[in-house]
Amino acid sequence: MKTLLYILIAMSTSLTFAQKNLVINGGFDQNTDGWWADNLNQNGVVKKVGAGSCMIVQYVGKxxxxxxxKINIPKGTYAIAFSAYVxxxxxQGGESYGAGxxxxxxxxxxxxxxxxxxIAQVKGTADWKLYSKLxxxxxxxxxxxxxxxxxxxxGIVFFDEIKAVTVTEDEYNKIMQAEAIAQEAIPKPFVNASFEAGLQNWNGTGIVLTTDQKAGNAAVTITATVAEWTAIDQTADVPAGTKTIEISGWLKAKDIKQGKDPWNNGMFIIELTRDGKIKTSDDQLVGTVTGTTDWTYFKKNIPIPDGTKKFRIILALSACTGTLVADDIQIKMDNQ
Structure with a gap:
């Protein structure tokens, strides 16, 4: 959402010139004209831009x-870019709805x-902030x-420069394309390593347990009743300049029956690629378990090949049956 906010800010000038602000007296330079209110007052001292802002005050009570x-929506409007300084x-808040x-x-x-x-919500004491939503x-x-x-x-809440600017379908598509490009440029970190947020950021099939964890409040289990590839994985970016990566984590086996090949066990793997597809080295095995085991710690340091932009952590049952439990997967990178 921050990326979209920056894009809207960057585009707000061109949009404003192309389309007029639908809000009458959104900057409160003409007192509170255009607003239906009994509790609204202009403030000519505490303001973001222009001649004044408006404020709503409540010293006691709730x-x-x-x-x-009320604003008429022009015919043919596809979207509206709203923004306001608050x-x-x-x-004081205190309730979910207690806010400006x-x-x-x-x-x-x-x-x-x-x-x-x-469009905006503020509690406590906070300086002027621009809120924006398309x-x-x-x-x-x-x-x-x-x-x-x-x-x-x-409390006291101040408002200034409230805008509602019409956006055509073509403009909307350009904003969405710009957001997608900007999102791709933002490095994607490795997150939720201990499964405290369930399987958020992980792909694949697994079950998060809160009764059999190594650290924190949760661990993940991967179970297969048929000897086939069953896994979860997460892809993240390798920061520019990274020389080595250290991968570590805890594995536990529950009645894992090895498949027909020696490597058909519970596995902890890292994959290094240029773009998520083209590999820069062979997959590296960090750890493997079979049978029934207690928690076992695995760690491996790997040099980063030239051109590596992404890595993928894979926790898998490789064509075997049973249950693999994993927790506290850690990634450390070094540019030395």
């Missing part, structure tokens, strides 16, 4: 205090809500209700 503005001062917020509610022709999208226009939406509020909590 009333809902807010303001809104600042918090001693917003900016929401965009899409309405049908009868002013009935189709969907509500949160949203496809829902089917049947005719209007947007821009809502700014202090949700049932003491």
């Amino acid at each position: 009333e809902w205090k807010g303001a809104d503005q 600042k918090g001062d001693a917003i 917020i900016v929401n965009a509610e899409f309405l049908n022709g009868a002013d009935k809500q189709i969907v509500s999208e949160n 949203i496809l226009v829902p089917q049947g939406a005719k209007k947007i209700k821009m809502l700014i509020a202090l949700q049932s909590t003491p």
Whole structure:
């Protein structure tokens, strides 16, 4: 999401010049004109840009205090780029809904809500921050209700430069393509090494246990009742300049029956590639277990061949049956 935010910021100037801001007085330079509110006040001192910002104040109590503005969606609009600067001062929160917020509610022709999208949420004391979100226009939406509020909590929230800019289908596709390119450029780290987040970031079939772990609160089990390849894996990037990689982890075997070949056991493997497909060396075996064992620690240091950009960690039952348990897979890289 951070990548999309940066892209929207970069494109916001061109979009703004191409399409006008649908929000009336989103910078609050004309006091609070254009906003329906009883609790909104202009602040000419605490502001991000222009002549002023607006603020909602609640020193005690937990009333809902807010303001809104209804906007017609121009015909043919494909998506809308929303953005706003928000600042918090001693917003106590405490509940999931206790915050300073900016929401965009899409309405049908009868002013009935189709969907509500949160653009910004702030708690505590926080300096000015730009929040941004690109949203496809829902089917049947005719209007947007821009809502700014202090949700049932003491504190002060400030708003400035609230924008809703129409985006064509072509512009939307260009933004999505730019995000995809930017995401590819961001190094992908090896994460969830101890399976505390279940199988997040791992591919394949496994079961996470919280009753038979080596470290932390969880471990992964890979079970096969038929002698075929059964595995989980995770691919990550090798940072530029890396000279060696150290791989370590814990394995445990439960009634693993070796397959027809000597290497058909529970396996811990690392694969090195240029691009996730073209290998830069033979796969390296870090550890192997068979039969029934207690937790066993394995570690291996491997020089990184020239041109290596990615590595893949594989935990597998190689054409054998039984259960492989793994935990605390660690990766250390050295550029010396």
